[in-house]
Amino acid sequence: MTEAQPVAGVPRRLLWSRAEVVSLRDDTPRVRSLTLAVADWPGHLAGQHVDVRLTAEDGYQAQRSYSIASPPEAPLLELTVETISDGEVSPYLTGELRPGDIFELRGPIGGYFVWSERQPGPLVLIGGGSGVVPLMAMLRHRAIAGPTQPALLVYSSRNWDEIIYRDELERLAAADPSLRIVHTLTRAQPQGWQGFRRRVDKAMLEELGVPALASPNLFICGPTPMVETAAQASVELGIDAARIKTERFGPSGG
């Protein structure tokens, strides 16, 4: 592949396009997924994001980044947005938009936090809250491409009802013996919960066998403090820092 050829996921120039809402799906009480038709979408890689821009009638603009939840193979683009109650942009995306509505976005953006099934080595995904969104694009892509390497998702949520994509993750794991999904519930646990009940830490990753993996590819995404802790723990466990990719979403949900 030469530099001159257009590459999927890398537009020649980043321009604003119109996205039309096709459908909406409630994932949790605070999280909604938007399926979008975007004119002239150039294709993307699992893990990339878009910038969304909203313009008020007086011309005021607000811009935020949202990860792409859909795999490269999907015909329509999916975003999954958590409602930040006093937020400027997220309450509009999750509460106001209806099918047929149009807003501006640009992308795909970012060539660093991306994974494709062609990348050799076991996959370790560590996500917190809405940080699972780009990791879900990777798992969806992996399921479609046909898994060739083992994968582990360690996913931290506040409680059982706030696990985004809960049923789909269960289906993915049931259909694929090489995929392991481990939830940790940090605030509240259902009765009889046997799993982890704390934030992702070094002992957890050790217990899950992460240090024993040969040449793993780690992707860590979520609130900034969670990403810092998990990345630091991974380095302390002896994982080559060059194999650890991180993406910070900003303040934690508290």
Next chain:
Amino acid sequence: MSESDLQPLDGNAAAGLLGEMFWRDMTTATGICAGCGSEGPFAEARLFASAMGSVLRCPHCDNVLLRAARTPRGVWLDMQGFRSLTFTPTPDAN
């Protein structure tokens, strides 16, 4: 709110802004910090973003690597905190 009160993002979040100016993805570049000489991916640097503009800092020594702002004359960019940036073609996103 001062810069230090904010939870930083990282270089991934600057990809859109830089994509306005450069016709390639900057986040896969490897940079050398002019402050401490350490080398690392652009995407792993700390980003402090506000409506005023963005500041990218070295994760090792806190040196300001890059400053970007939207001005009435256009986007203003100061990258003197990088000693150098290396762009290696990757198979997926060059």
